[in-house]
Amino acid sequence: MKGTFQTIEGTSDLLPGARRPLVRTEVWRHVEHVIHKVMHRHGFAEIRTPVLEPTGLVARSIGQFTDIVSKEMFTFERGDTSYVLRPELTAPIMRAYLQHHMEQKPGVQRLYYIGPCFRAERPQKGRYRQFHQFGAEIIGTNDPRADAEVIAVMMDVYRTLELTDTRLRINTLGNAETRPRYREALVKHLTPHTEALTKISRERLSRNPLRILDTKVEAERVLLEDAPSLLDYTDEDSRMSYEALKGLLQSLEISFMEDPMLVRGLDYYTQTAFELEHAGIGAQSALAGGGRYDLLAPAIGASRPVPAVGFAAGIERLILAMESSDLWLPEEDSFDVWMVALGETAGREAFLLLQTLRAAGLRVGMELAHRSMKAQMRLANRACARQVVIVADRELEAEVATVKDMGTGDQSTVPLAGLADNLIKKLN
């Protein structure tokens, strides 16, 4: 396909009837519908924010030294403003919360979102330059019940889609004071062993030492065995909140495993952190991740902390997981009725009839190019039409239509006047 344009690297068109579920619009509509339904059921309200945000918002919230900010942002300048295509949605939502003084609204705010995000990484399975996230946030309380509620609504989305072969890992990261202290202790522990670390981990030691905790290298795992534990450095509040969360999850029968090595990549996380994994989506095993981010609001300019907890989930990864778990994924929708017309005048009449039947609430299709009856019947069959309405001069003279049941093959003659009612009766 040269000479014409194509989608840019790491982006894709979603098409009706596509072979791969990942790019089939029917699948996306189904998934999105379930997300809206579950969120609504849990009392979360939808928020939509612009795809374009000020670069500073992202840089200050996520952290200067994270990979996202240092190398994965799509940014551009225009005039004296720097814009960024949002790489995630938590910061924009906190921005909106602050901008619109949502703390003035009654009670805690339960918000959910769904939409595209952008990161300038090299694409691979489960990772794309334009990808789609959904997520939920509870803003305005540090009650551990909020942490549990966010996890509960997240799990309900997957459960409703019947994706149950997942694994939930949780941890607590401590608060604004204890996290840096732990970081120091870890660096102190590992520094004598610098020689034994991989090149990558050596870099992480200075940049983002907590990330070494989830290394896959066996030799490094050994080194970490007698490393200081995050939990030992955690403050009393965090620990109590963590215990409360675990109790709530148990009572809700949401199974989880504690993972003291679990850390999150973004700077604004404190206390609760969690991740949901699935084995069937390639190297990018995380379906969703989240946690508490009480530090985010001050980081983007709020005069005081705003307690908040939430999760973000990848829709592409969700669809890949459903595919690998052999879950039902919708195909193209069938038609109630297909109009078949022969000749000029009949073609015009059939078109008017088509609109009438649609107005009566039926899903009706029709070919517009002039084609043989056989060809039109083939199209009706491919559209999985249940009934076919045939109109030609012969029928028009008698003011009737021939109706064919595509399941049984039976045909009948029906007066045009009562056509819609007759079809509705047949379809029930």
Next chain:
RNA sequence: GUGACCGUAGCUCAGGUGGUUAGAGCGCCAGGUUGUGGCCCUGGAGGUCGGGGGUUCAAGUCCCCUCGGUCACCCCA
């Protein structure tokens, strides 16, 4: 940013050691039924073999460059 692998019809893929007009299945279109689908049969359309350069009498096949894709690393949804 780094690495590996792949790039032949709309799709999935065949095309030993380079050798006449590049193939199949599915899909698409038409016909077999001058007004009837699914199955079957027949025929047809559709390819600058990703692009450029080179080696050669001769390149889809060998070499170089380039573009695109896939997967992986880093990191993350």
